[in-house]
Amino acid sequence: MTSTLIWIAVFLIAVGLYLSWTAGRLDRLHARIDAARAALDAQLLRRASVAQELATSGVLDPAASIVLYEAAHAARQAEEDHREVAESELSQALRAVFGEAGQMEAVRAAPGGPDAAEELAQAVRRVPMARRFHNDAVRAARALRRHRTVRWFRLAGHAPFPLAFEMDDEPPVALADRPTT
Amino acid sequence: MKIGIVCPYSWDVPGGVQFHIRDLAEHLIALGHQVSVLAPADDETPLPPYVVSAGRAVPVPYNGSVARLNFGFLSAARVRRWLHDGTFDVIHIHEPASPSLGLLSCWAAQGPIVATFHTSNPRSRAMIAAYPILQPALEKISARIAVSEYARRTLVEHLGGDAVVIPNGVDVDFFARAEPKAEWQGGTIGFIGRIDEPRKGLPVLMKALPRILAERPGTRLLVAGRGDEEEAVESLPAEMREQVVFLGMVSDEDKARLLRSVDVYVAPNTGGESFGIILVEAMSAGAPVLASDLDAFAQVLDQGGAGELFANEDANALADSAVRLLGDAGRREELRERGSKHVRRFDWSTVGADILSVYETVTTGAAAVATDERSGLRARFGLARD
Numbered sequence: 386m387t388s389t390l391i392w393i394a395v396f397l398i399a400v401g402l403y404l405s406w407t408a409g410r411l412d413r414l415h416a417r418i419d420a421a422r423a424a425l426d427a428q429l430l431r432r433a434s435v436a437q438e439l440a441t442s443g444v445l446d447p448a449a450s451i452v453l454y455e456a457a458h459a460a461r462q463a464e465e466d467h468r469e470v471a472e473s474e475l476s477q478a479l480r481a482v483f484g485e486a487g488q489m490e491a492v493r494a495a496p497g498g499p500d501a502a503e504e505l506a507q508a509v510r511r512v513p514m515a516r517r518f519h520n521d522a523v524r525a526a527r528a529l530r531r532h533r534t535v536r537w538f539r540l541a542g543h544a545p546f547p548l549a550f551e552m553d554d555e556p557p558v559a560l561a562d563r564p565t566t
Numbered sequence: 567m568k569i570g571i572v573c574p575y576s577w578d579v580p581g582g583v584q585f586h587i588r589d590l591a592e593h594l595i596a597l598g599h600q601v602s603v604l605a606p607a608d609d610e611t612p613l614p615p616y617v618v619s620a621g622r623a624v625p626v627p628y629n630g631s632v633a634r635l636n637f638g639f640l641s642a643a644r645v646r647r648w649l650h651d652g653t654f655d656v657i658h659i660h661e662p663a664s665p666s667l668g669l670l671s672c673w674a675a676q677g678p679i680v681a682t683f684h685t686s687n688p689r690s691r692a693m694i695a696a697y698p699i700l701q702p703a704l705e706k707i708s709a710r711i712a713v714s715e716y717a718r719r720t721l722v723e724h725l726g727g728d729a730v731v732i733p734n735g736v737d738v739d740f741f742a743r744a745e746p747k748a749e750w751q752g753g754t755i756g757f758i759g760r761i762d763e764p765r766k767g768l769p770v771l772m773k774a775l776p777r778i779l780a781e782r783p784g785t786r787l788l789v790a791g792r793g794d795e796e797e798a799v800e801s802l803p804a805e806m807r808e809q810v811v812f813l814g815m816v817s818d819e820d821k822a823r824l825l826r827s828v829d830v831y832v833a834p835n836t837g838g839e840s841f842g843i844i845l846v847e848a849m850s851a852g853a854p855v856l857a858s859d860l861d862a863f864a865q866v867l868d869q870g871g872a873g874e875l876f877a878n879e880d881a882n883a884l885a886d887s888a889v890r891l892l893g894d895a896g897r898r899e900e901l902r903e904r905g906s907k908h909v910r911r912f913d914w915s916t917v918g919a920d921i922l923s924v925y926e927t928v929t930t931g932a933a934a935v936a937t938d939e940r941s942g943l944r945a946r947f948g949l950a951r952d
Contacts, residue, residue, distance in 0.1 A: 410702055413676065417708060420678075420932040427930050507923065514730050515927045518709045521727040525705040528726065 407529075408540045414526040418547050421519035425550060428515040429472055432508035433460045435501065436479060444495040449482045473553040479509065483557040509556035516550055523547045567925060569594060570654035570935065573605035574666040576623045576634045577613060582843060583660055583684050586734050591616055593735070593918045604648050606636045606667060620644045620667055635666040645670045646937050654935040656680060656925045662707060663700055663725070672703040677935035678928040682711040683721050683729065685840055700725075706938075708928040711921070716861040717840040730924065733866075734843050735917035738909055741850035744822035753785045755888065756828035756853065758821060758844055759835075761793025761812075767834030767858065772801050773881035774834075774888065779806055781889045790816045790824060825851035829898065830891050833857035836879050842866045845873065846912045849905035854898045856887050872908035873901060 439445065440454035456471075456478035463471035483489055483505075492498045492505075526547045535541060573587045584605075591601045601616050606623035613619060621641050623634035645667065649657070655678070662668040662681040672679065681704075710729035712718035718729050755778075759766035768789070778785055789798070790813040799807045816824065825831060831848040833855065839862045846866060848855050855873030857863045867873035874891065876883040891898060910916065 410705070414705060417706070420928075420930075421708065424927050424930040424932075428927065510920075511923055511927055514709075514924060517728045517730055518927065521710065521729075522708070524727050529705070 404534070404538055404540065407532075407534060411526070411529055411535065411540055414522065414529060415544055415547075417522045418519070418526055421515070421522045422550075425512075425515040425519045428508065428511045430461070432505075432512055433457045433475060435505045435508050436475060437461070439492065439501055439505065442495070442501070444492050444498065445482065445488070449488075452478050453482050469550060469552045476509075476553045476555060480555065480557045483559050486559045489559045506560045509554075509560050513554040513556070516552065516554055520549045523549045567656065567922075567929070568600045568652065568654045568934075569602075569925065570648070570652050570657040571601060571603045572657065572659045572667050572671045573603055574635075574661045574664050574668040575606065577605040577607040577617060577619075578611045579634065582734075582841075586684075586843075587660060588614075589735060589737065589914060590918070590921065593914045594922075597918070597922075602648070602652055602654075604645065604667060604671070606634065606641075618648055620648070623666070635664070637665060637670065641667065642670050642674065645674050649675050649935060649937045652935075655929050657935050658682065658921075658925070659707070660684065662704060665696075669700070669703055672706055674937055675935055676706065676938040678709075678925075678932045679707045679935070680709045680711065680924055680928060681707045682713065682732075683717055684713055685717070708932070709924050711924060713841045714862050715865055720840075732917060732920045732924070733912050734841050734846070735914040736843065736846045736850055736909070736912050738850040738913040740818075741822045741825060741847055742852065742906070744819070744826045744851060746826040747823045748827075750788055750824055750827035752829075753782065753892065754828045754830075755785060755787045755892075756790075756824055756831045756848075757787065757834075758790045758816075758824070758831075761789065761791050761795065761798045763793070765836055765838050766791075767836050767879075768798060769801070770834040770836065770858075770879055770881050770884060771832055772798065774885035775802060775810070776806060777882070777885035778888050778892070779809060781885075782892050785809065785892060786811055788813060788824060788828060790814070790821065821847070822851055825853045828853055830888060831855050832884070832888065833863065834884060835860060835863070839863065846909055849873065849909040850912075852902045852906055854891060854901035855905060856884070856891060858884075868908055872905045 436453055436457035440450045440457060445453065456475040460471045460475040489502060493502045529535060530541050530546065571587055571591055573584060575581055575583055577584060587603060591603050594601045595616065603617045604620050605617055606621065607613055607617070607619040608622050609619060620636055621644055623636050625634050649671070657671065657675055657678070658680045659668045659671055660682050661684055662672050663683070704725060710721065710727065711732050712721050712729040713732070713734050715731055718731050721729055757768060757771060759768070761768055771787070775787060787810045789810060792815055795812045799810055802810070813820070813824070825848050831853040833842065833845055835858055837860065839860055842857070842863045845855055845857055845863060849872060855867060857867060857873060857875055858878040859875040860878060864870065864875060867875060874887050876887045
């Protein structure tokens, strides 16, 4: 009788430890998503700022300036549920404006241009990176949250179901290829 | 930035991953970052100042060959101490899925972790069995890097998730500036790699050699690498054997000079390559490259734009292409030029900047690396140190 009780106690403790460990895992994944999301936000914001700076700098022709300004402004002001669309439109605008190498040369030739060009090149390369890391974290968290144990014992608590950030982040060709100097 | 790099393989044994880590660490230090590398090494081996030994690696049979790995309490304790003392902003683990230091550090650390996957092994049964053990460790990794599109594809298939592709780096100028050696010039074909490892493809080249010599007598094959030289030329007719020159193991300088001197560099590897650093080195030195059409090689050679490809394991195709290249100085010049231009994207200045971008992306909005106390039982009852 006593030994049965002891075995039941041991079993319950083992289950408890496993659940606590899994909850810890999940918690860590949520923290990772938060950090990745913050990083993605920072990169997107940086990209929009550089684009806006270039649009207002007077280096580009007026039509290109307006297109770029419009898209960058919309991306920065976008509500959370329009964010993916607005950022994709900024990618398209960047591709349209900096589609040819000549435009980048013009930017580099302007005073302070090399820095701006470098910053833009870095921004358009880091956005896809940050997005990939974010979506990778989201995928891992979703995989764990679909697990029976997590669902039955509600280990995820009230944390919202993580969503991937889907957007068109293809960089302009002139900027995608790394410097050849 | 304070960066900790984890090397899974013995520092005393030369290998691609070790060289990559050494060059990366030195590149980052030159840029003014603080770098510490944790690597298995015998306690007596002299180590560069930035390397911390994690103890001796134990040879164990793993994945079809004998691998030298680190595990057990002692190694785990050293990993924890290194993490604790290092107070890194980010740690960069190489080969996190191999049962060695990579996996141990993944278990023991929390915070921004970057991981590079070098190999692209076909899915093994051991991997499937180990999946539930690996997964909790691998899901701590904030950013994954694959060394080629091919490596990324296998990674996605085996473990899910995604990775950014950053190729291995090469010091392009070191090879571009090397002095050609006169005795290695004039109708020469180069091969660098283990002689006795069939995967490296020397047997395919040996099979093609009689036809190459028949069409272009006087051609010499220069072979640099360890292995049994007698056995390698066994398949050749006796009079052709002296056209093959064995150089044995060569130093980095001689390797660069060899690549600068040869008319064609041949990479007949038959499989198991996830990147092909030697092709990048050959292109850096301006050698026209002829390689088997493995996925990884095709990608490094820009799908044939920066070097010629032949059907894998097809000695006849190899002989045809080699004869054509040896007889066409114009085409060789064209390949030299295209290769030198293409190879700039593999230079450390570009690759290092990309890796730093990854570090900066994952450290934005995250705390520094620390030992993970949550995985310890004591921590769960609030008994952990600090």
